[in-house]
Amino acid sequence: MTVLVARDTRFYEWMPTLWHAPDARDNFERKPQLAHETAVRNATLTGAYLIMAARTLGLACGPMSGFDAAGVNRSFFSDGRWEVDFLVNLGYPASPSSRPRAHRLAFAEASRWHEPAT
Ligand SMILES: Cc1cc2nc3c(=O)[nH]c(=O)nc-3n(C[C@H](O)[C@H](O)[C@H](O)COP(=O)(O)O)c2cc1C
Structure with a gap:
């Protein structure tokens, strides 16, 4: 089975159901760039959760971004x-x-660590 992980570009129409702030829907509707960034981030994260849940159930997952999205x-x-x-x-x-699993970077290779100034 192939899942299409997709974003609802008008996700904010659900805000009155999903979120407590009464002006959330209008705020996203007035700010298309913010709405786009939020939709991309949340759809991608939801796809990651899908992968984790499917693997927990014993399924193999092959995520792909190299395809004709249009x-x-x-x-x-x-x-x-x-x-x-x-x-x-x-x-x-x-x-x-x-x-075999692909190579994984070590934590120090894949992250930056900043000590707070004293
Ligand atoms: C969001 C996402 C998109 C990916 N797109 C592709 C792709 O288009 N083609 C491809 O060969 N691998 C793609 N990969 C990588 C493979 O699906 C796979 O995760 C990778 O080979 C590592 O496999 P492993 O987890 O078994 O080590 C993608 C991975 C992710 C997370």
């Missing part, structure tokens, strides 16, 4: 409201060790 949007989201972020191919692995 073509996917035309085919699946033709009204323009939703936009694809990335794809996740899900399935049961033929064997748990069928493919």
Whole structure:
């Protein structure tokens, strides 16, 4: 199965249901750049949670961003409201060790650490 992880560009229409601040919907509607950045961040994070949950259930996940996003949007989201972020191919692995994990950077290579000034 292939999941299309996508953002609802008008997610803020749900704010009265999802969020306590009464002006949240209008605030995003007035600020399209903020709305876009928020939609991208939250859809991507939600896709990451999907990967973690699927792996917890024993599924293998193959996330992909190397695809024709405009073509996917035309085919699946033709009204323009939703936009694809990335794809996740899900399935049961033929064997748990069928493919070795890719290299991971060490913490010191992948992060910056700043001590507070005293
Ligand atoms: C958001 C995202 C997009 C990715 N897009 C691609 C892709 O387009 N093509 C590809 O070969 N690997 C892509 N990868 C990497 C692979 O799906 C896979 O995660 C990587 O090979 C590491 O595999 P491992 O977790 O089994 O070590 C992507 C990974 C992520 C998280």
